[in-house]
Amino acid sequence: MTGTEAALLGVGQAGGLAIVAPLFNGLVRKGKARLQYRKGPPVLQSYFDLAKWWSRSEQVADSTSFIHRLAPGGVLVTVVVATLLVPVFSWRTPLTSAGDLFVVVGLFALGRALLTLAGMDSGSAFGQMGSSREVAVGALVEPVLVLSLVALSIGSGSTRLGEIVRIADQDGAGAISLGWILAAASFAVVLVAETGRIPVDNPDTHLELTMIHEGMLLEYSGRSLGILHFAAMLKQIALVVLMANLFVPFGLSASSAGGYVLSFGLLAGKVAFVATGLVAVESTLAKMRLFELPDLLGMAWFVAMLGAALAVLA
Amino acid sequence: MRIRLSILAYYHAVGYEDTHLVSPEHVLVAGVVALLGAPALVFWHISYRLRGSLWLTAAASGLVAIAAVALLVRDSSIAFDLWSPAPYAQLAFRLDPLGAVFAAVIAGVALFSGVFGTAYAAPRRTDDAAFPLFVLSMVMVAGAANVYTFLVAWEAMALTSFLLVLGEGSSRPRRQAAVLYLGMTHLATVFAAASFFLVAHHAGSASFEDMGRGPHLSGGLASLAFVFAVFGFGTKAGLIPFHIWLPRAHPVAPSHVSAVMSAAMVKTGIYGIARVAFTFLGPGEPWWGSALIIAGAISAILGVLYALMEHDFKRVLAYSTVENIGIVTMALGAALVFRSYGLEAAAAAALLAGLVHSVNHAIFKTLLFLGAGAIQRSVHVLNIDRLGGLLRAMPATGTAVLVGSLAIAGLPPFNGFVGEWMLLRSLVSLASAPVASLAALSGLAGLASLALVGGLAIACFVRLFGITFLGLPRSPEAAQAHETHGLMYGVLSVLAVACVAGGIGAPALVRLLRPVTAGLVGTRGGAIEASNRIVLDSGGSFSPGLIALCLVVAAPIPWLLLRLAFGRTKRSRGPIWATGMVFRPSMQYTGTSFSKPVRLFFKRVLFPEREVHVSYHGTSPLPRLVRYSGRVPAFFEERFYLPGRTAALWTAGRLRLLQNGSVQVYLLYVMAALVMLLVIAR
Numbered sequence: 001m002t003g004t005e006a007a008l009l010g011v012g013q014a015g016g017l018a019i020v021a022p023l024f025n026g027l028v029r030k031g032k033a034r035l036q037y038r039k040g041p042p043v044l045q046s047y048f049d050l051a052k053w054w055s056r057s058e059q060v061a062d063s064t065s066f067i068h069r070l071a072p073g074g075v076l077v078t079v080v081v082a083t084l085l086v087p088v089f090s091w092r093t094p095l096t097s098a099g100d101l102f103v104v105v106g107l108f109a110l111g112r113a114l115l116t117l118a119g120m121d122s123g124s125a126f127g128q129m130g131s132s133r134e135v136a137v138g139a140l141v142e143p144v145l146v147l148s149l150v151a152l153s154i155g156s157g158s159t160r161l162g163e164i165v166r167i168a169d170q171d172g173a174g175a176i177s178l179g180w181i182l183a184a185a186s187f188a189v190v191l192v193a194e195t196g197r198i199p200v201d202n203p204d205t206h207l208e209l210t211m212i213h214e215g216m217l218l219e220y221s222g223r224s225l226g227i228l229h230f231a232a233m234l235k236q237i238a239l240v241v242l243m244a245n246l247f248v249p250f251g252l253s254a255s256s257a258g259g260y261v262l263s264f265g266l267l268a269g270k271v272a273f274v275a276t277g278l279v280a281v282e283s284t285l286a287k288m289r290l291f292e293l294p295d296l297l298g299m300a301w302f303v304a305m306l307g308a309a310l311a312v313l314a
Numbered sequence: 315m316r317i318r319l320s321i322l323a324y325y326h327a328v329g330y331e332d333t334h335l336v337s338p339e340h341v342l343v344a345g346v347v348a349l350l351g352a353p354a355l356v357f358w359h360i361s362y363r364l365r366g367s368l369w370l371t372a373a374a375s376g377l378v379a380i381a382a383v384a385l386l387v388r389d390s391s392i393a394f395d396l397w398s399p400a401p402y403a404q405l406a407f408r409l410d411p412l413g414a415v416f417a418a419v420i421a422g423v424a425l426f427s428g429v430f431g432t433a434y435a436a437p438r439r440t441d442d443a444a445f446p447l448f449v450l451s452m453v454m455v456a457g458a459a460n461v462y463t464f465l466v467a468w469e470a471m472a473l474t475s476f477l478l479v480l481g482e483g484s485s486r487p488r489r490q491a492a493v494l495y496l497g498m499t500h501l502a503t504v505f506a507a508a509s510f511f512l513v514a515h516h517a518g519s520a521s522f523e524d525m526g527r528g529p530h531l532s533g534g535l536a537s538l539a540f541v542f543a544v545f546g547f548g549t550k551a552g553l554i555p556f557h558i559w560l561p562r563a564h565p566v567a568p569s570h571v572s573a574v575m576s577a578a579m580v581k582t583g584i585y586g587i588a589r590v591a592f593t594f595l596g597p598g599e600p601w602w603g604s605a606l607i608i609a610g611a612i613s614a615i616l617g618v619l620y621a622l623m624e625h626d627f628k629r630v631l632a633y634s635t636v637e638n639i640g641i642v643t644m645a646l647g648a649a650l651v652f653r654s655y656g657l658e659a660a661a662a663a664a665l666l667a668g669l670v671h672s673v674n675h676a677i678f679k680t681l682l683f684l685g686a687g688a689i690q691r692s693v694h695v696l697n698i699d700r701l702g703g704l705l706r707a708m709p710a711t712g713t714a715v716l717v718g719s720l721a722i723a724g725l726p727p728f729n730g731f732v733g734e735w736m737l738l739r740s741l742v743s744l745a746s747a748p749v750a751s752l753a754a755l756s757g758l759a760g761l762a763s764l765a766l767v768g769g770l771a772i773a774c775f776v777r778l779f780g781i782t783f784l785g786l787p788r789s790p791e792a793a794q795a796h797e798t799h800g801l802m803y804g805v806l807s808v809l810a811v812a813c814v815a816g817g818i819g820a821p822a823l824v825r826l827l828r829p830v831t832a833g834l835v836g837t838r839g840g841a842i843e844a845s846n847r848i849v850l851d852s853g854g855s856f857s858p859g860l861i862a863l864c865l866v867v868a869a870p871i872p873w874l875l876l877r878l879a880f881g882r883t884k885r886s887r888g889p890i891w892a893t894g895m896v897f898r899p900s901m902q903y904t905g906t907s908f909s910k911p912v913r914l915f916f917k918r919v920l921f922p923e924r925e926v927h928v929s930y931h932g933t934s935p936l937p938r939l940v941r942y943s944g945r946v947p948a949f950f951e952e953r954f955y956l957p958g959r960t961a962a963l964w965t966a967g968r969l970r971l972l973q974n975g976s977v978q979v980y981l982l983y984v985m986a987a988l989v990m991l992l993v994i995a996r
Binding site for chain 1: 702703705706712716720723724725726731735738739742745746751754755757758761762763765766768769770772773775776777779780781784785786847854855856857860861864865868869872873876879880881883884885886887888889890891892897899901902903907908909910911912914915
């Protein structure tokens, strides 16, 4: 892949995900509403919300520093660069050899550090509470994320996400093993935790007893708030696509225009499947108490460790 | 000009590639002599900034660092004999590439700490005299050519740093910390010496060069020497459970000394383990490496958890040193496992990870300890629960500490991420390498631990920076904070730039360190491609520059797009939203409340204690007084060291029977000892 191709793929991939991210959010919200026999907001509501935030002026607390001002852009950029390392329409990624799964995890972690610092900046106890919970939950999620990805990489002998997908695509159904299934199960828990959804966090609440992500955003308004919400949506779609492509690694070796259309359709199907799962989980489970989270994440860690150990011993 | 040109022409003619007119030997000797002479300058007038001894130490350290880096670039070593006070006791100096890495780290840290110290440290003659000798003894440890020189330098390092920890007119906790440190460091000496003597005895020579020629020990004896080395040098490095002196001794010393102790001195322990395990002992048993991975993982996890529970800025940093030493130890362990299976390329890659992290840890830990010094000078308080909002009062110091915090949390594109990435990648290779299942699983365990440590380190340093520098001041002292002297935040800014440069320019560091791994395990272990990409021989590649470039290029794009699509928006300032009440700084989270989720998530490891006492007045249902206290017990101190101390004191009490004060009896002891010696040595 030449530099121009990589740049084009990068712009297409990041831009495509950015355009679709609010739609995915709207679909999940609609699905949840329908399961609860409500009509729910329009599917495009997230776009309207973003446009509203982006065009409004903002109020900033007196006690904030430059971190409050720079963090929204910083968080968004870490997510954008992370998407460049994720295979989306094809196993080829724009930044193929610049980094691997650990770099993706590291970029997400950088975003988390910036966001939690921003939450603490004003001195408001809500923001500090959100940050305190976010870093604690993040510390438990990170090993699960790494182990579930490593379980896949041991099988394929590479830690590059694109390579993992390519090799699995070649192997076909042979790639699906018990370790693979365990890794997928633990990654699903990571997906729920990292996107701030029930049972770990609740995206629809502003009750101080329960909130994590919303707490950190409480001092934000206007354009900055819109950017932070958008970064969260982008991270969510990136993780969903990553999960879809890693664990259903088919149809990603397109080389012709027709092939790309096909892989795009396949991707839409896979993403819709994950979305249905998210809707089902969010509608049927209750939010867990914060201090019960180690049980859930510890279980996920154990499952991921088992998956990785099976890959090692295989 | 003419002369210089002709010299260049001469070098060219004889095919001498190196056209430097001054050799590293000269620079090194100049630096060492200057360090030796620096204490004399304390007899001059000393005051803030007018500190001959510290300035000379900094300059001399700069020379030593330059010489050491030059040696690394040339991939050569230098050696000279100094003095032979007695047969078998020869002071000799030899700096090979492995020693040069650590000499460069030590001297580099001393350079920045020395300059910072001139503006920071209270002018005290003993401190200023001990500092250059402390630096010199550490350089000698890295450059010792034989066991005798090593032990002399090692002991000098212990005593000079003991003096610096003790300080003048010291308080009781400070004396206790100093004595504990002295005791622990001698425990380290005993084990380290035992390990050396085992090897030297079988090699028939006490020179490191001879001891490094071919494995002299095998089987159980080699394992014994390895275990002794890990115990001895692990104590100096601060591996759990030998870590208890670090969080006491490092915080009580002045910050520029804490920086040298925490960023440089503990690395002499890493140097010792690497020296014994990789040069003196042969390929060894696979369990050595696996045990070291597990020991490092335990140190890393518990170190960062304890750091999260601390309230004193410098104690947090000291425990974080335990964590980082754990990470480096895991890298040494992975390298040992690979080497025992003859997988030299992978061993070199893992070793490289450890060395890279050692160097980077020195940079950000110096930055953070000196940052603590700046806070100390400005606010005179280091309890983070009494700080807050310092970023607006001390913007330069705060920004530098922010960079250091992101770096130590192991986040890209800063330098802390590079070593951790290399180690993660090496552990994946270990998990999928053709080795015994248990060895592969130890790699997996290391991987899981390192990921957990990464997450906890973010929690720890978001807490440390956020509680200290963000929000509003929690005490009147913190409200009075002001920026410190320009020399101090100048040093901090240079170190912050180094954290960024070390992250983006990591390939250059890897290139510099490759000869060391070649010397220790036979191959170089990593390559740098033209595009400044780090490629490990065991697989995996990473180009930090490209990632950083993408971050920088992508940053303004959303901002520009939003500006184009939605126009400019206004920003206005207002008070914090506090549910309609008037906001008071005491409403903020403290360090204790911030770490509560972690404390409860890990309650089976930390055993937090909590006591709530409610008293009522008469029959009134309303409580009159609620008393609350909570603490995280120091597990190792209370469960291991306290009983150990009691036992030691009891034994000492019994042994006092021997010491009855009568000179005749003592003469009898001397006589008996002499007779015994003659019988044994005959």
